[in-house]
Amino acid sequence: LSAISTLNPGLGKSILDMHVHVAGLGYGGSGCFINREMRKNYRFPFYLMAMGTNEEELQQHGDAFLFQKISRNIAQSANVAGAVILALDGYVENNGELNKEKTQIYVPDAYVARETKKYADLYFGASINPNRDDAVERLRLAQKNGAVLVKWIPSIMNIDPADPRHLPLYRAMAERNIPLLSHTGTERSFTGSQDELADPQRLKLPLEQGVTVIAAHIASTGKNQGQKNFQRILPMLRRYSRLYVDISSLTQINKPGCLARAVSKKYVVERMMYGTDWPLQFFPLISPWYHIRHISLSHAWQISGIQNTWDRDAALKAAYGLPDSVFRRSSEILLRKNAED
DSSP: OOGGGTTSTTTOSOEEEEEEEOOOOSGGGOOOEEOHHHHHSTHHHHHHHHTTOOHHHHHHHOTTHHHHHHHHHHHTOSSEEEEEEEOBOOOBOTTSOBOTTTOSEEBOHHHHHHHHTTOTTEEEEEOOOTTSTTHHHHHHHHHHTTOOEEEEOHHHHTOOTTOGGGHHHHHHHHHHTOOEEEEOSOOOSSSOOOGGGGOGGGGHHHHHTTOOEEEEGGGOSOEETTEEHHHHHHHHHHHOTTEEEEOTTTTSTTSTTHHHHHHTOHHHHTTEEOOOOBTSOSTTTOOGGGGTTTSOHHHHHHHHTOOSHHHHHHHHHHTTTOOHHHHHHHHHHHHHHHHHO
16 A cells, blocks of 8 residues: 555645654764663653664664664655654753753763664754853754754753743854754653643744744643643644644544644634644554544554555554645755755
8 A cells, every 4th residue: 555645646746754863872972861760660661662773783784774774774765755853852951951860861962863864754853952151052053964953852951942042052053943842741751851841832932933843742731720732732833833733642542632633623624734643653652543533434444554654654543534734844844944044
């Protein structure tokens, strides 16, 4: 099956997945690490399995072996042509110091920049904690190395997007036209999180400085100030023309009805960008059979037979009736800007 070519005939192999994670244990000089608490957590072996690897393989081939695996799977996709691989900066204290004990997963910019350059279908997504004293200089270096965006998970990185101390970085991002991809909503993929920091309304400050902001997961989970985060982001989409949302993770079993709710609002669909949140896109976390209230049985049956994980994810989201523009928007915003630069 050619996946969404059946559901969206005009797309072909053209989609950019703008939300792909990697991790590592420092093998091969990657500079990655996972803290003690996360290493002992039940999530650790689960994530290795999700990435299709194990500690022995990483030790033998190096952490960078994951990039080869991702590129190989994308090459076999009928619809996805490329992916943005996301670095992940650490928990940085307000004094600018990296706290390694509180940093659950660390994936350095230099490592992701170096490895993505080896593959024509992989792109560099930087991660710069604004609490760092040299955040603006790190942004300049990231852009020089080809970064197409900056990624944050505020709730595990000790980032308050509304903190005016970050204004110099926001102004530099706006000037350089580098988008911010920031997690919104509750965070349950890690051992602990400060969920109030992922309130979508905290993203008003970068938006007001002219930064293009992509709210990951459309703030689909959790509450702040007694209001659901999804409701908190809706008026922002009407107010800020530079605010976009990604649809990564919205088909997971723990988010029932989230994509259907978002698709029902035309002005939300007009700001959607395609992403997967790889490696969290496999059974039993995701299955078309969880969605038969919203998609047809024939589509569920067709999608369940698709072997390539990227094609299966795209087909499931397309079955919700998303227009082709949603699947094109990631490359239009991220790669066109990069080509112009």
